[in-house]
Amino acid sequence: xxxxxxxxxxxxxxxxxxxxxxxxxxxxxxxxxxxxxxxxxxxxxxxxxxxxxxxxxxxxxxxxxxxxxxxxxxxxxxxxxxxxxxxxxxxxxxxxxxxxxxxxxxxxxxxxxxxxxxxxxxxxxxxxxxxxxxxxxxxxxxxxxxxxxxxxxxxxxxxxxxxxxxxxxxxxxxxxxxxxxxxxxxxxxxxxxxxxxxxxxxxxxxxxxxxxxxxxxxxxxxxxxxxxxxxxxxxxxxxxxxxxxxxxxxxxxxxxxxxxxxxxxxxxxxxxxxxxxxxxxxxxxxxxxxxxxxxxxxxxxxxxxxxxxxxxxxxxxxxxxxxxxxxxxxxxxxxxxxxxxxxxxxxxxxxxxxxxxxxxxxxxxxxxxxxxxxxxxxxxxxxxxxxxxxxxxxxxxxxxxxxxxxxxxxxxxxxxxxxxxxxxxxxxxxxxxxxxxxxxxxxxxxxxxxxxxxxxxxxxxxxxxxxxxxxxxxxxxxxxxxxxxxxxxxxxxxxxxxxxxxxxxxxxxxxxxxxxxxxxxxxxxxxxxxxxxxxxxxxxxxxxxxxxxxxxxxxxxxxxxxxxxxxxxxxxxxxxxxxxxxxxxxxxxxxxxxxxxxxxxxxxxxxxxxxxxxxxxxxxxxxxxxxxxxxxxxxxxxxxxxxxxxxxxxxxxxxxxx
Numbered sequence: 001x002x003x004x005x006x007x008x009x010x011x012x013x014x015x016x017x018x019x020x021x022x023x024x025x026x027x028x029x030x031x032x033x034x035x036x037x038x039x040x041x042x043x044x045x046x047x048x049x050x051x052x053x054x055x056x057x058x059x060x061x062x063x064x065x066x067x068x069x070x071x072x073x074x075x076x077x078x079x080x081x082x083x084x085x086x087x088x089x090x091x092x093x094x095x096x097x098x099x100x101x102x103x104x105x106x107x108x109x110x111x112x113x114x115x116x117x118x119x120x121x122x123x124x125x126x127x128x129x130x131x132x133x134x135x136x137x138x139x140x141x142x143x144x145x146x147x148x149x150x151x152x153x154x155x156x157x158x159x160x161x162x163x164x165x166x167x168x169x170x171x172x173x174x175x176x177x178x179x180x181x182x183x184x185x186x187x188x189x190x191x192x193x194x195x196x197x198x199x200x201x202x203x204x205x206x207x208x209x210x211x212x213x214x215x216x217x218x219x220x221x222x223x224x225x226x227x228x229x230x231x232x233x234x235x236x237x238x239x240x241x242x243x244x245x246x247x248x249x250x251x252x253x254x255x256x257x258x259x260x261x262x263x264x265x266x267x268x269x270x271x272x273x274x275x276x277x278x279x280x281x282x283x284x285x286x287x288x289x290x291x292x293x294x295x296x297x298x299x300x301x302x303x304x305x306x307x308x309x310x311x312x313x314x315x316x317x318x319x320x321x322x323x324x325x326x327x328x329x330x331x332x333x334x335x336x337x338x339x340x341x342x343x344x345x346x347x348x349x350x351x352x353x354x355x356x357x358x359x360x361x362x363x364x365x366x367x368x369x370x371x372x373x374x375x376x377x378x379x380x381x382x383x384x385x386x387x388x389x390x391x392x393x394x395x396x397x398x399x400x401x402x403x404x405x406x407x408x409x410x411x412x413x414x415x416x417x418x419x420x421x422x423x424x425x426x427x428x429x430x431x432x433x434x435x436x437x438x439x440x441x442x443x444x445x446x447x448x449x450x451x452x453x454x455x456x457x458x459x460x461x462x463x464x465x466x467x468x469x470x471x472x473x474x475x476x477x478x479x480x481x482x483x484x485x486x487x488x489x490x491x492x493x494x495x496x497x498x499x500x501x502x503x504x505x506x507x508x509x510x511x512x513x514x515x516x517x518x519x520x521x522x523x524x525x526x527x528x529x530x531x532x533x534x535x536x537x538x539x540x541x542x543x544x545x546x547x548x549x550x551x552x553x554x555x556x557x558x559x560x561x562x563x564x565x566x567x568x569x570x571x572x573x574x575x576x577x578x579x580x581x582x583x584x585x586x587x588x589x590x591x592x593x594x595x596x597x598x599x600x601x602x603x604x605x606x607x608x609x610x611x612x613x614x615x616x617x618x619x620x621x622x623x624x625x626x627x628x629x630x631x632x633x634x635x636x637x638x639x640x641x642x643x644x645x646x647x648x649x650x651x652x653x654x655x656x657x658x
Contacts (some may be wrong), residue, residue: 037212042108150207164190235444271342275321275642277550295396305350307346320369321340326380333546336388352402358500365386399478409443421433423460427500457506458505473512476513478547482522501559525541526631535564555574558593573595575657590654592608606640612630616628620642
């Protein structure tokens with residue numbers, strides 16, 4: 001392509017004339033290559049030769065149809081029509097060509113603008129939609145060193161400078177015409193672009209070289225191995241998406257059709273979804289317990305000042321079914337912490353202190369949900385589970401509704417006629433009445449302390465008619481019932497003797513916390529006169545039964561006279577302990593234990609006592625001795641260890657509790 005004009009001189013000016021529907025159609029076909037060359041030279045070389053080739057073709061193809069629908073570019077003054085010329089004269093073709101060329105130059109300059117972080121990119125700055133070439137890289141033919149030097153020089157100057165150099169050298173326009181075209185293309189300072197272009201080599205032959213012909217191209221393949229690798233990755237991703245889509249769209253749980261043997265996932269089971277609806281909660285009417293055939297948690301009415309708060313109940317049920325990371329959940333040993341099996345029974349929903357509390361019962365468990373009163377999402381949410389299957393009227397007398405700051409509040413059953421507070425370590429003290437609100441929530445009382453600071457042990461005394469029962473908090477949702485007497489027929493703590501024995505046993509309950517304890521019975525199975533007439537000691541067996549049946553704990557105590565052992569509130573000495581043992585229970589109500597005791601005269605004795613089933617006792621090992629009956633006292637030395645056993649009435653020999 002020669003560097004001389006291929007169009008009339010009037011082509012330097014864009015005109016409004018000839019910008020109608022025939023503007024693009026009037027451009028000669030041979031001008032397409034020149035327009036592509038112009039776009040290729042104005043585009044920044046930093047795009048790479050392959051993208052510059054495709055972008056140049058896209059800009060020219062985009063300029064041709066666009067020119068048909070715009071009335072031409074009128075950024076510069078129109079040139080007057082030559083008198084007597086026909087519509088298809090060379091002057092009209094030049095004006096049509098200049099219209100399209102202006103759009104190509106403007107788009108090429110926009111494509112070279114840098115992308116800004118917060119600004120939307122212009123269409124010319126994005127990769128071309130068409131034409132697209134897959135698997136090949138296209139670039140013009142390589143020529144001599146002059147073309148390479150010009151390419152490098154064009155890469156170091158601005159876009160307006162490249163446009164000015166191409167219009168001046170390739171199109172042969174004079175400087176005023178170049179300024180008009182650049183100004184119409186949106187260049188703010190065309191004169192500066194011309195001055196910058198003065199430093200480029202002024203050789204029209206270089207601009208017309210095949211090095212810059214984007215229509216005469218060479219083709220080379222891209223990386224075949226990389227292309228195959230990308231293809232396999234895309235195919236695998238498409239297959240995975242297809243499989244996931246099919247599983248999502250399949251009925252049921254995605255593992256089979258309507259006739260599949262397995263049921264849907266639990267979270268999609270209709271019964272499970274129904275259990276999470278506050279409107280489906282079971283609510284027992286007030287007073288129903290009076291005529292019910294059973295008296296337990298199933299007849300508790302729904303109480304509290306927020307039983308109609310659908311949002312609170314909905315959050316509680318949702319946290320129960322799907323506890324999130326912000327939920328602190330606890331469960332007594334052997335208690336499942338899963339979602340409800342169906343709509344649970346609402347026991348209580350209301351505000352207690354600074355918390356909003358909801359209590360539920362699902363037949364197996366009692367569940368407590370507690371959140372901040374203002375439902376602050378950043379606040380702590382607690383979810384507690386306790387097993388209560390097989391509860392009777394006494395076991396269902398109360399629940400812990402709040403435990404905060406060393407204080408505890410209870411929710412009492414509707415059949416509880418009165419509540420009081422009693423200190424176990426003060427057996428001679430009277431019970432103090434405890435106020436309850438209309439919903440059955442008690443005032444706060446001091447929670448039992450640990451063994452180290454055991455100076456008071458407050459318990460809840462509930463009355464059902466004339467009977468009084470003692471319940472204590474061992475750190476779980478259900479309080480523990482305290483009883484006394486023989487294991488086959490325990491009774492509630494009543495009378496001075498029972499309270500005095502429990503006064504020296506209460507602090508030992510700290511070792512039974514968080515074990516799912518249901519009841520604790522303390523049995524005074526023997527009383528023994530101490531050597532040297534130092535009074536009488538009491539032997540007790542304390543057994544803790546659990547809700548789950550296993551994990552029971554047994555303690556054998558030796559309680560020396562209060563005057564010689566620290567007073568009526570001093571805890572007894574643990575002579576023996578066992579876990580999951582039937583001893584001291586209803587199935588095997590017997591026990592044998594012993595201690596090494598020092599008298600006031602600094603003499604050491606091995607003391608032992610057995611339950612009424614024993615007929616004789618013996619000691620072997622470091623101490624040897626025996627006695628008829630169920631009491632034993634043998635002289636010993638400090639540090640001696642003895643093995644104890646006893647003979648039962650049926651002739652069998654039994655070892656001491658261990």
